[in-house]
Structures are given as C-alpha cells and as structure tokens.
Amino acid sequence: MQDAAPQTIHLADYRPYPFRLDEVDLTFRLAPGATRVLSRIRFVPLEAGADLWLDGEGLRLISARIDGTALAISPDSTGLRIPATALPSGPFLWEAEVEIAPQANTALEGLYMSGGMYCTQCEAEGFRKITFYPDRPDVMAPFRVRVEGDMPVLLSNGNLLAEGPGWADWFDPWPKPAYLFALVAGDLRAHSGRFTTRSGRDVALNIWVRPGDEGRCDWALQSLIRSMEWDEQVYGREYDLDIFNIVAVDDFNMGAMENKGLNIFNSKLVLASPETATDTDYERIEAVIAHEYFHNWTGNRITCRDWFQLCLKEGLTVYRDQQFTGDMRSHAVKRIEDVLVLRARQFREDAGPLAHPVRPESFVEINNFYTATVYEKGAELIGMLRRLVGNEGYARALDLYFSRHDGQACTIEDWLKVFEDATGRDLTQFKRWYEQAGTPRVSVREDWRDGRFTLTLSQHLPATPGQPEKRPLHIPVAVGLLGPNGDEVVPTTILELTEVEQQFVFDGLAARPIPSILRDFSAPVILDHPQDDAARAFVLAHDTDPFTRWEAGRALSKQVLARMITEGTSPAADWLDGMARVLRDDTLDPAFRALALRLPGEDDMAQTLHDAGLVPDPDRIHRARTRMAETLARHLSADLPSLWASLRQSGPFSPTAEAAGARALRNTVLALLNRIDDGRHAAAAWAEASTMTDRIAALGCLIESGRGTAELAEFASQWAHDRLVMDKWFAVQISHAKPDLAVETTARLASRPDFDWKNPNRFRAVIGALAANHAGFHQGDGSGYRLVADWLIRLDPVNPQTAARMSTAFETLARYDADRQDLIREELARLQVTPGLSRDLSEMTARMLG
Ligand code: ARG
Ligand code: ZN
DSSP states (O other), X not given: OOOOOOOOEEGGGOOOOSEXXXXXXXXEEOOSXXXXXXXXXXXXXXXXXXXXXXXXXXXXXXXXXXXXXXXXXXXXXXXEEEOGGGSOSSOEEEEEEEEEOGGGOOSOOEEEEETTEEEEEOTTTTGGGTSSBOOSTTOOEEEEEEEXXXXXXXXXXXXXXXXXXXXXXXXXEEEEOGGGOOEEEESOEEEEEXXXXXXXXXXXXXXXXXXXXXXXXXXXXXXXXXXXXHHHHHHOOOOOSSEEEEEEESOOSSSEEOXXXXXXXXXXXXXXXXXXXXXXXXXXXXXXXXXXXXXXXBTTTBEESSGGGHHHHHHHHHHHHHHHHHHHSOHHHHHHHHHHHIIIIIIHHHTSTTOOOSSOSEESOGGGGOSHIIIIIHHHHHHHHHHHHHHHHHHHHHXXXXXXXXXXXXXXXXXXXXXXXXXXXXXTTTTHHHXXXXXXXXXXXXXXXXXXXXXXXXXXXXXXXXXXXXXOOOEEEEEEEEOTTSOEEEEEEEEEEOXXXXXXXXXXXXXXXXXEESGGGOSSOEEEOOOOHHHHHHHHHHOSSXXXXXXXXXXXXXXXXXXXXXXXXXOOHHHHHHHHHHHHOTTSOHHHHHHHHSOOOHHHHHHHHHHTTOOOOHHHHHHHHHHHXXXXXXXXXXXXXXXXXXTOOOSSOOOSXXXXXXXXXXXXXXXXXXXXXXXXXXXXXXXXXOSHHHHHHHHHHHHHTTOOHHHHHHHHHHHTTOHHHHHHHHHHHHHTSOXXXXXXXXXXXXXXXXXXXTSHHHHIIIIIHHHHSHHHHTOTTSHHHHHHHHHHHHHTTTOHHHHHHHGGGGTTGGGSOHHHHHHHHHHHHHHHTSXXXXXXXXXXXHHHHO
C-alpha cells in the first residue's frame, strides 16, 4: 500500500476520544520472529454515533471480534476504523489478536529486542506498534498483562499477581495512557533493596541487568532511594505500588523512560563503577534516576492531554530533578552546569530553523519535539514562575496541582490556572513564554544622578520560523547592587519586566553601585549589559551570587576571546589576573573553580559572533581559543604543577560531589599544563589514573598533544568486552582530534568491525562526536558535512528517530559563510530526496531547509 503524505497535526484540532476504556487486558506470547498479542478491552461510548478509531502500525491482524462476533476488517497503514453503524449502541468488548516481530524491530520503538532480551519503548506513539489501540495520552485505563515466554524474568507494569514457569501476571491499578505501558523479558539479574514510604508502604526495589552487571548497580539503587525520600520531603509525594523496577538495556534511543512501576533505562544511565564510569556519568545517573522516578507524579499520576502539552510533564520534571541535584550536591555548581547546557543546546535551537515554542502548535512527527526547548527551557519556565510567586506560593500551587488534577490528563492552561488560583497572580502575559519561540534579549542601561540609580531594562524577541511578530514577555530579572567596597547594598530583588522598556529606580545610595544582574540566571534570556572589563572583574571578585560571579568571568572570557578572534589581539592582562585569582582562591569550591577556568566553547563563540553580526570562521575560532589557553597556561605556569600535585587523591574512590569537584579541578589544571608541557603531565596522569574520570582526561590530553597511540591500544585491549567503556574510547579520539584530522579519524573508526552503528550509543559516540567537534565538523571542504549526511542516510531506514535527532548537527547553518551554507544545504537536499526517507528525518530536513 502506498503511504499517504505525512500529516501535520495541530493543537487547535484537539478533540476528546469518544469512548472510555474500563480495563485493558493483554496477553503476550513472546517469540522473536512472531509474537502474538491478544487484547480484550471494554469500550464505553461517550458520544452517540462516534466511529471507533484504533491506531495500529505494522501489525498483522489475526482476528478481531466485537462482543464475540468476528469482524472482517482491513486496517490501513495507520490503524483501523469501525463505523458507528457497525457498533453496538452501548458498551462492548473488543478482542483482537495480532502478530508482531520484535526481532525485526530496529527502530527501537514498540516491542523490540536488545542483547537477547525483549523490551518496549512506547512514548510517544510506540504502543500502536504493539496492538490496535487509541494510542493517545488522554485515554487512560488500568492494565492487566499476562506475559508468556521462555525467559527467566517476565515483567510488566504495576504489581505482580502471580507467576509460574514461563508466565507472569501483572496488574497496574493506576489508570494510565498506553505510552506508559512496558514489558521486559529476559535472562536478567536484580540488584535489590527496599524502601518504606512515609505512610508505611513497603516497596521492593529492583535494578535489573544482564548477568555480570549486578556489581555496577548500587549507585543507581542508592540514587533511587534518595529520590524517593526527597520527593516525600520536598513535594510530599509518595510512591504508590508495592514494587519499583528499573531495567537497563543497551539499545535505547534516548536516556530513559518512566513507564509506571517499570522504568526502562539506557544502560549507560544505570551501570557505574569507578573503573568504568566518569564523575559526569555518576552525576547523570543520579539525575536521570531521579527524573524518571519523579515522573511517577509529574507525568504518570498527572499526565498530558495531548503531545503538545509535553512540557507539562517534562519541563516540570526536569525542574524537579535539577532541584534534587542541587540539594544532593551544590546549587551553585548545578545552576552553572544547567545554564551551560541550556545555552549550548536550547539557545542554539532557538537561534536556528528548528526554533519552536515550549508548547508547539503543530508537528509532523512528535519524536522530533523531545527537544532542549521542551525540556530545558520548559524547566526554566517553572523556575521563573517560582520566582514570580515566591517559594510559598509555589508550594501552594503544587499542592493544588496534585490535589486538583490527580488521575487526569492536563494542559498548560490547567497548570497556569493552578498558580493563579493558589496565588492570585494574573499569568496571562506569562503564558506567552509557552507560545512564543526564541530567546529574548534583555538590554540594560545604567544611570546615576543625584544619589539615584536607575536601571533601564528593555526586551526584544527576534522573529522565529512562523512567528514574525512577537509580544513582550513577563520576565523576572533578579538584581542586586554592590557598593564600591564590594559590600552588597541592595540584596536580591526581582524586577518584573513586562513592557518593551521599563525603568527601575533605587534611591538612598551613598555612591554609584555596581549592579549584579540576572542573579541565579533568573530568566532564559541573553543579557546585553555593556560593562567594561574592570566592572566584570569586580563582580567576579565580590558578588554574593555564585552564578553572576561565574557569569561575570564568563562574559569577560568571551569578550577577550571575541577580540582575539576578530582583531588577533593577545588576551588582556585583567582577564589573566582574574583567572589567576580564581585558580589560587582555595576558599572557593573546587568544582566552581573548574567551571570558572573552563574557556568558552567554540560552538558558543560561533553563535556569539553571529549574534554580533559577524561571520564565524571555525578554524580561526579554534586557533584563537588554543592561543588563549596557551597564554593562560603560561601565565599560570608557576602555580599549575604544584596545584595539580596537591589535588591528587588517595584512599578509596568516592563518587561524592566533593571528590568529583577536586578531580574536575585537577583535570582542568592538567588540560592547561598540557598546553605547554608536551604531554609530560598527561603521561604521568595516565600512569597513575585509577578512575575512569582520570583515565579519559589523561587520554584526551595525550591525543591533543599528538600522542596516545600506545595508551589507546592498551585501553582498547583492556575494555574490548565493555560496550559502554568502548563508547568513550571511540568518542575521545574524535572530540580531541585536531580540526583537520577529525573527519579522517571518524571515517577510520567508523570502518572498524566494532563500530556497531545500529546501537544508538555507539552511533552517537562516533558520528555525534564529529558533529560536536566544531572546527572538525565545519572543515571548509565540506567533508564533515558529507560524512555525517552519509551516515544519516544509512541509519534512517534502520532507526529514523536517532537519525532525525542527529540531523540537528546542521541546524546552525545560517551562522556560517556562503560557501559553508551551500555545502550544508547540498547535504540537506541530498537527504531530502533520498527514496523512502522517514517521516522523522524528512520533517527535520524540510524545517532546516526552510
Ligand atoms: N519521557 C522520557 C523522559 O524524558 C523520554 C522518552 C522519549 N522517547 C521518545 N522516543 N520520544 O524521561
Ligand atoms: Zn522526562
């Protein structure tokens, strides 16, 4: 059958489903090539005369019955329709049997196989690849599931009712949409624990992994226990089943999935040991375990009415996991890390052809909207709401949200109404944050006259695709004022910018203050605050807010680097001295010092230059940044070796934030030393490394100084059996390759037999690493673009979701010179005309080509 042209789905077209489902009863007879799925569902009509529509894709229909009478129906490629005239007038029982082939499912959506086990991924619309069903989040029902298969462990959602050899019966009493359905079957081992909820429910906790991996699960288990405690303490939310299962799978398109009672994770976000996982891995595992657990309330108990409301669960849940990590570790460091990610991914997205509102109004393929905008900017909107209503208002609003909407499928309107009702604030203007795409620019003017300090703030939101005109946003700008001796003369105040331009006056000051603006990054905006180097250095030295302190140093670094790129100047002395002070200040948290010493990234600089009306030259940026690092290293050369030596850790490994912070600073120092010592310290670091963090850091340095061949070989022979560790081995060689070697390194690694490109982690470790090597990917001859496009064409028929996601490598095309733009367009055009291109990737190329 010829597929119809892809349909655009619009928020405005939402209609409720005309039936209610009382209970869903499923039986799975598992077999790799031919799994049978039997369904029995009672439908209750809610509207007279409605047809029955069931989604279904790639299903072989064996039989279908209504109230026991066999039906002769032929589904099309998207599902099946039974006209109202053929339906009983009241409630009826739908029974169907379908056949699917999990082994042939390489898209990793629906029921598929990974490393010999069965697993599922149903969000967003994967359940329709399992059976005929109203696959939409506002249709909720309890699920009863029987799993039959020749596997030792058979899991599904909810509580285990009974099991025997080759079968297990599960029941999930909490009504849920199909996207939260999950099934796992395999030869698995559990690392187990228990948790008693505040009201006394005893919960069995299991982390399920393949035999041999049991020893790498404890960090995940402890992270889960901390998450359960935290959600009780901070949000008053308890777990609601007798069992909580987490399963690690090697082949997974995203990070993890919050299926009710049965979370499924990419194994890289579960497995950790000091020998195999870096500190960044430990932190991410803790955060993602928390994220998926927190979804049990924000996502599962209260879900989304339709996929346009995705940020309702994702923005809020990201916000919650960020708060959690701040509480577990350091709020200052976490905020800086989050802002770095936001700028690197979300500001980048907002600045290009893929810009879309936090709540989009249309889509072709919903999987293309699991973006930094929906997730990370969505979380920023929650943070802004909280700043506007205060901590107590936020707590009241959340309590009301949980009590009013438990068990419902909700919208952003419901969410905002809760805040209005709980706090009395009018959020009409604030709602525009959900509707308008793009990163606002906020400009600051200072004025000092007769003891009166005036801040004039103005806002501008640039046009984005489909949104030429924008209206002013409601922006909370956190401001503090510092006196000339560095004391805080006005503590943090939230200025509410609602007009295009507004003045804020501070009276009664003895001397002209130095303002500290956008404390804690109070809004996701680009700040234009013309300040000279001395004022920035002053804020860096004196501010009470750790974020603005770091930001002042960052702005200074970017200013210096921009001048180095465009004018070929040398780094300013003020900047070198400021960095030296940070390096030497051992009253500062080492993790903070590591972040403050990190130079702005090349992609970030390319965007900054573009925003300033210049055309970025990737090679020039790379050379200037290298020169900046070398100059800094030389300036600090008297301090670096002793600091490096003093940060050496002894004793057993500890994954705490404190120990990780010391390692981060030590490896930042190592990277600086490596600029001027021809790899000597890196070789020593390699020899003494006892953690994966240190080993990878040393390896990166060795590669950058043109060495590392022997070490790479040693690493590969030690870890050839470990997929997750080998992903790091692949990636490090590409991320640290010199610009003119990056493409050939990638091509060489991609031709190895162990480049298992159908595994998304491995694909990202190689092709994704090239896309992230700014100067390497943007080589002027277009070879980087060509290689990435070649691989997207190869991956797309196998795994469209991951191919589409990776195509965002091209989203920055408009920044570059005409030749590079032509080369990128050529590749996008080549992708677009590829026969049989997926809906996922064709939506992406169409949007990027504009
Ligand atoms: N809900 C998951 C999470 O954020 C993401 C799963 C999305 N998967 C997908 N294929 N779109 O935790
Ligand atoms: Zn999520």
